[in-house]
Amino acid sequence: xxxxxxxxxxxxxxxxxxxxxxxxxxxxxxxxxxxxxxxxxxxxxxxxxxxxxxxxxxxxxxxxxxxxxxxxxxxxxxxxxxxxxxxxxxxxxxxxxxxxxxxxxxxxxxxxxxxxxxxxxxxxxxxxxxxxxxxxxxxxxxxxxxxxxxxxxxxxxxxxxxxxxxxxxxxxxxxxxxxxxxxxxxxxxxxxxxxxxxxxxxxxxxxxxxxxxxxxxxxxxxxxxxxxxxxxxxxxxxxxxxxxxxxxxxxxxxxxxxxxxxxxxxxxxxxxxxxxxxxxxxxxxxxxxxxxxxxxxxxxxxxxxxxxx
Numbered sequence: 001x002x003x004x005x006x007x008x009x010x011x012x013x014x015x016x017x018x019x020x021x022x023x024x025x026x027x028x029x030x031x032x033x034x035x036x037x038x039x040x041x042x043x044x045x046x047x048x049x050x051x052x053x054x055x056x057x058x059x060x061x062x063x064x065x066x067x068x069x070x071x072x073x074x075x076x077x078x079x080x081x082x083x084x085x086x087x088x089x090x091x092x093x094x095x096x097x098x099x100x101x102x103x104x105x106x107x108x109x110x111x112x113x114x115x116x117x118x119x120x121x122x123x124x125x126x127x128x129x130x131x132x133x134x135x136x137x138x139x140x141x142x143x144x145x146x147x148x149x150x151x152x153x154x155x156x157x158x159x160x161x162x163x164x165x166x167x168x169x170x171x172x173x174x175x176x177x178x179x180x181x182x183x184x185x186x187x188x189x190x191x192x193x194x195x196x197x198x199x200x201x202x203x204x205x206x207x208x209x210x211x212x213x214x215x216x217x218x219x220x221x222x223x224x225x226x227x228x229x230x231x232x233x234x235x236x237x238x239x240x241x242x243x244x245x246x247x248x249x250x251x252x253x254x255x256x257x258x259x260x261x262x263x264x265x266x267x268x269x270x271x272x273x274x275x276x277x278x279x280x281x282x283x284x285x286x287x288x289x290x291x292x293x294x295x296x297x298x299x300x301x302x303x304x305x306x307x308x309x
Contacts, residue, residue, distance in 0.1 A: 006103070007206045009039075009208055010044050013045050014051075014264055015063060016028045037217075038217025038220075039217060040217050040221060041075065041207065041221070043077050045079055045080065060092055068099035073100065076101075077100070079103075080137070081105065084109045086126060089126065090129045090130065092104075104133070104134055105135040107137035107138070108147065114145055116148055127160040135165055136161065136163070137164070138168055139167045139168070146168070150180075164177070166189070166192060169195075171196060175203060178203060182204070188207075189204075190205065190207050191205055191209070197210055201224060211260075211263050212246075215263060219241060223242065226238060248299060249263070261281070261283060264277060
């Protein structure tokens with residue numbers, strides 16, 4: 001049995017909210033249409049960018065239902081099921097299956113600091129219960145655990161485990177993975193940090209799970225295509241805009257959450273959806289929002305100049 005192969009730009013969708021436990025339904029629909037019209041290759045919901053761990057279980061299941069219904073089979077939907085309780089991960093995966101999602105994504109449980117043998121046992125337990133293919137999710141800054149390359153290699157032998165998203169921003173780690181998995185071309189390797197997406201695709205990665213594609217999907221899909229075809233001149237041109245987004249939209253204020261505040265704030269300024277954030281996080285206050293608006297305008301002008309088609 002061949003594993004389903006995923007490639008391209010699969011944005012980690014933000015979760016549009018009106019209140020702590022209320023989805024911005026109209027904003028969600030506008031956001032999905034905005035990203036899909038930009039040529040993305042799939043959608044990943046309930047990841048870090050989706051504030052998954054801050055959302056109630058009721059809301060997570062509702063978001064899966066709404067997203068799958070709105071996407072309506074136009075693209076594959078990947079659902080994050082990361083949790084400290086395996087039973088909750090499995091429940092959410094069952095909802096994802098019922099609603100037509102293509103795969104699920106799970107980082108290691110983030111309370112106990114599991115050893116690598118324990119991590120293998122955990123994923124072995126999950127795949128016996130899951131109704132959909134599974135992506136591993138390496139996010140050591142949030143989980144305290146690295147899914148080591150040898151562990152990835154071991155787990156890749158299970159037909160139910162089809163790929164990995166790496167958000168470590170560790171190029172040495174990711175390049176080691178690409179080298180170690182070169183004999184398994186059906187195992188998809190995606191990188192999270194958009195600042196290194198183009199170079200990893202040039203070196204053999206399958207694509208990016210990049211937050212900026214919520215705002216400028218066509219920029220990221222065109223950058224992916226340029227990297228895939230080895231068009232270095234075009235890669236440099238588009239990558240410079242991605243770095244402008246990183247430095248001007250993700251770095252306002254002194255917050256670990258500035259990246260997420262920046263994306264949600266920008267989408268609000270673009271008239272796509274609300275910038276409400278689930279506790280413990282909060283949206284930018286007026287001063288930072290004004291700076292964000294100025295920076296966003298400059299970036300939008302530069303994107304327009306590129307005449308992306």
